[in-house]
Amino acid sequence: MEPKFLQKNTRSAEHSFFCKYAEVPHTYDQFHYHKEFELLYTLENKGTRFIGDSINSFAFKDLVLIGPGLPHHWQSDKEYYEDNPLLIAKVVLVHFELDFVGSDFFNIPEMKNVKTMLSKANRGIHFSIEHAVKLESIMLGLAGKSNWRQVIDLIEILCEMAEKPYTLLASEGFSDSYHGSNNEERITGIYNYMIKNHDGNISLNNIASYANMNPAAFCRYFKKATSKTFSDSLNDIRVGIACKKLINTELSIAEIGYACGYQSISYFNRQFKKVKKINPSEYRLKYLLTKHPTT
Incomplete structure (x- = not known):
């Protein structure tokens, strides 16, 4: 849609x-x-x-x-x-x-x-x-x-x-760029890095290295700055981007899951439902039904 x-x-x-x-x-x-x-x-x-x-x-x-x-x-x-x-x-x-x-x-x-x-x-x-x-x-x-x-x-x-x-x-991933509650250059750059590389394997070591921190220091910094863990924020971003693909493309659920960095479709479904409270198929259907509001 x-x-x-x-x-x-x-x-x-x-x-x-x-x-x-x-x-x-x-x-x-x-x-x-x-x-x-x-x-x-x-x-x-x-x-x-x-x-x-x-x-x-x-x-x-x-x-x-x-x-x-x-x-x-x-x-x-x-x-x-x-x-x-x-x-x-x-x-x-x-x-x-x-x-x-x-x-x-x-x-x-x-x-x-x-x-x-x-x-x-x-x-x-x-x-x-x-x-x-x-x-x-x-x-x-x-x-x-x-x-x-x-x-x-x-x-x-x-x-x-x-x-x-x-x-x-x-969600953070739905927008093309991140504008969060903390507008410091470092945290904005971290979010933009996650958005740009959402389709790959972004490990804690990867993101900590990007931020020029060791993993433990990065986790403390990120949680204090955003009130979320790194893994939860990355999942939010991936789910948001998946939602955009569910709305705007005809790609299959599996194709979207893999394109958003998930290695398992069952894991994608679980993580999507964790954020949106419904699975990807139900989410897509909700949007498609709005094309026919009177029926």
Whole structure:
């Protein structure tokens, strides 16, 4: 299921970004991506949320931030396609580019937290319902504002979001590059090395040598920097890349497993299920079924 690229037009003579409140029978049901950030607040709607390789149910008061290039869609439940006037999807949708307030705005010290949050949005970010509800009034008012007031309100929303805990949705391997919680050059380089060489035999000695550490020191450093073991992180990356292949190619499960560095298909199935809670065949089927949402 190759995601569709959508060309957006977020800027005009009157506005530096796009924002609207919408009431529709159901949300847009094609797996797609675009070059803009997307902020979607779902006031009313229920279904399944697909963000990269993340598959989760969603319901009322769902707030998500998506970075440029990350495939996504919200699949409303079947009953939303049955012309029931009592079931309406109500959302606030915002599309903006990183430089909508100037190329250097998010580099100022006061925007440090927002800049960090935006750098992680390439994996998709979900906010708690408690946080979403606190932002509801300003989100609803955003579409009705104009001039500088609308810009100020969006900046306030981003600042509030950046100061609260949030959850990353897509796995590390699904994105083309890693933007983790620790932005040090060394840990970023380690993740990029694992992504680039995911299809080979990356041993602890290999990765420790790459990082110029002995294995014991590397394990301590990596666990402190990422809160995960090296083996768990490597598996997350391989599963994320496998998800991309399951979605975008017609390769067999076995071909994908071997291409992602697994030497045994049974081991691939076990490790995939450990991360995604379903096996690769079930995962692929979930995505394929979204091509026919009304059936």
